[in-house]
Amino acid sequence: MKSINVLYVIIFLAIGILSVSFATQGNSYYALGSLSSDGSSESFDKMMSVLMHKRCVNCHPAGDIPLQGEDSHLHNFNISRGKDDHGLSGYQCGTCHQKENNNYSGVPGAPEWALAPLEMAWEGKTRVEIATQMMDPTRNGNRSHDEILKHLTEHKLVLWAWDPGVDAEGTPREKPPVPKMEYIAAVKQWIADGAIIPEN
């Protein structure tokens, strides 16, 4: 099991470096792994601009109610996370959200549609707080760097952010500010560089 994980990392790092190279062609000032004096890096900046976007934060709320929509309002009907973050027994996330977006209803969907556990709440936190908590095994579901990498770059629910579908009026939902491949590359770069979290 562990060896498979390592293999994944190697493969994805390879792909990551390739795609970063691809994404950065013609971007002369971009330097791989460059660190500024306070420890921040372009890869960290890019990653965090995505993780702090509503497509991510809406499902990492600080309370029991998911956030919803472009204005991140509390989910209509006071939908609640329930004991396993999949909703309550009368309705679960899957009562309305299926494995893919539904353009008929405007209801978004992806595999394993659910909330992040409360201890992984991001809403209202700074990027440093989010990153610190994300890399802290006592607060990230005891995930290793590899496992975090996998969640951030492979989990279909996370990557849904770049395929968020349309709302009930047929208006496309806003995507995160960084293109998907560029984001994946940035995450990989940041972890490869030692997952250094800047001071602010």
Next chain:
Amino acid sequence: MKISFIINGSTKSVEVSDGNAPLLWSIRDGLDLKGTKFGCGKAACGACTIHVDDMAVRSCSYPVKMAEGKKITTIEGLSQEGNLHPVQQAWKEEVVPQCGYCQPGFMMATAAMLKEIPNPTDQDIDDNIINVCRCATYYRMRKAIHRAAAINSKNL
């Protein structure tokens, strides 16, 4: 395309030109089971609630293609061999419906909840039952849900 599933105990097929179309319309117009209602078309009101593999699902937002091979129950299949389901029985005893349009969805949601929470508190009911009833029959529904739980526990 042709989609097959087991609905209310029988295997049925429907023919659709788009597999992403809502299962609701295949149930209503394809199979002529009209108890499942169209209310909002975006999984917001619960009038179209059915069970897919025993879980409450809002069929207006459920692509028909995903129903392939699944076990589906609608309000018509909630009663068994002509006997009302305990939830329907309780709804009848408390004389819940007014216009009645949303009631199948509420009964399906309640039946799903009671499987997980056999004896819900008022708070459980407030939290779990989030369908919309414009006649606002919520007051009697709450009584009926408690009564359904009591009928269930008597039957055990």
Next chain:
Amino acid sequence: MASDLTKNKGLKRRKFLKYTGVGVGLMIGGVWLGRNPIRRKIFELAETMIAPYQGDVSDPLIWIQVTPENQIILHSSKVEMGQGSFTGLAQLAAEELEVDVEKIKVVHAETASGNIDGMGTGGSMSVATLWKPLREMAATMRLMLAKKAAEKLEVSIDDLAFANGVFSAKNRGITYGEIVDGVTDWEIPETPVLKKRSRFKHIGKPIVRVDLYDKVIGAPIFGIDASYSDMLFASVVRSRLVDATMSNYDTSVAENMPGVIKIVKEDDFISVIAKTQVEADNARHKITFDYTTNRSWNIADVEKEITVGNGRKTIIQKEGKSIEEIDEDGDIISLEFRSPIGAHAQMEPNGAVANYKDGKVEIKISTQVPKVTRDEVASALGLSKEDVNIVPTFLGGGFGRRLHTPNAIQAAKMSKAVGKPVKSFFDRKQEFQNDTFRPPTHHVMKAKISKDKKILGIEHQFASGDTLFNSALDPGVEQMMRADIGSIRGGAIIYDLLPHRTTYYHVDLPFATSFWRSLGLLANAFAIESFMDEIAINTNQDPIQLRLNSISNDNPYGERARKVIQACADKAKYTDQISNGKAMGFASTVDGGSPCAHVVEVSIEDDEIKVHKVTVAFDCGIAVNPDQVRAQIEGCVCMGISASMFEKMDLRDNKLYPINYGAYKMALMRHTPREIDIVLLEGADYPGPVGEPPMGPIGAAIGNAVRRLTGKRLTTLPLSLG
């Protein structure tokens, strides 16, 4: 005639009102009508009237059908939209037919049957207006059955015995079914004397709803469930913008979409007809067109229009001077109130299923006005009324939304265009975008209080949009009355011992507004009853006593109103004191002659108003079915909480928002009070309106409780602490 109207109270009401519904403009049109005192008298009547039933009640055979199989079928010209009138009407019929209610099957009368109600179903009038006529018809029918029984048994009618639904004589019995078997010729006798109230067996009993079982099993009884074989599905293009026209349609993409049969282009609409609903909607979304707007509209523009002083002014009540004219010394207190645009949000969308064939059309539809629907379809298609048959279905909620049915015309035109039956329904977005909304309102309440805390006068000025105006039910009221008697409902001040005055301003709006359960009552009562509470606080009076002391016996409902107010306060143990973080609020109204009072108990939790308990005292006269009267009260309380605390439409750049449930905030299970305690009084020997009057007090009662809890007076619906 004018003097008759003002003097002879007893006779006048029935006679006058009989003319009110139809053609009243023609009958009373004339110079004298322009005189304000008469108009005000009419307003007073409109507040409390029970208009007589507007249809044929002389022929029991179009109402009551007995089959040879001994089944009694009641053909109701009133539709069932949840209010329970099918059950109430069955009780009335059962009483005089001397059968159990379960023996009677109630169905909607098709217009082709000739059983047509001119007014439609609304105004909480079904049981009230049919109270006497239906019992008379049932009694007459039973007499007709008895006569035939006597003939068949070859005895005198006086020798017949009757028990358990069987007439008998000479040891031979005959059921109703056996009596009618083979009979084609009926003679309608003089109406027999009706049973006395003391002998009622069914009226006044909490009999279960006649439609209960169908609604528990999910039977296909609604308009949207109706179908014809070989039916096609339609999707009509409707405007997303208000005050806009659409042009330059491009249907080229839609025409080639899967399942599309035809694009229908009529003078006033364009639509897709396809094999399935999904295909019709998909293709409709591909039709492009241009909008031309007359001007830009935002909600602030609407509020600016809906402002006291703007619009056409009518004085509704003038039992005192306007506040500024009062000479005595005192302080003027004044508050302004607003209510928002309200959506119907009835669960079943509007639509119709039409089958046009050989110059005739049949339409299955959820409508509150089968006659209006028929007449409009006939007119639009150039058919005679006899060639249009409206088959009313059960309504998935009415609330006034189905008093307008242009969708029936569209479905009929499309069926004609495509040569097959067509089903055409709104989707939910269209429902919210193209609703006939409850008009927004603005109210200025003023009172003058003397130094010794005497109330020198109270004044209500308010502005609102159309309710009755521009509706198919408007029988020339606009020209005649100048004030929209729907918008002013509940607007008059019932506290006749206080000098009072009410002035109404009618405003035209750029979107359709119309009937919404209880019409103007919800907003008007919110303003008046909130202000009464403020007067009580200002004059150091108990709010109950203030009201009791302000209603006279000259008011035809005064005594009943006072009893209701007292009963509610007693049952709830009303107090001004805050206890365990909870405060009580009181309000009362008289609507359609049915007094109602509410005491609510609220607390503030997480900065939100929480309603824990509502005590209701209500006097609708005879409660034909006390269980269903209670059901209507419970529904009014919860829908009233929803409208008062959550609901509002917004208007941005000519677009109405929200466009679906969820975003349109409504009260749900968790907002429902844990306890609704109901006291029913029966202060009259006839049944009055039930389905709307209990909506009246709720908004003000909650606001009054919040005032006592926090010191803050809430003046805008939906109520918000923020």
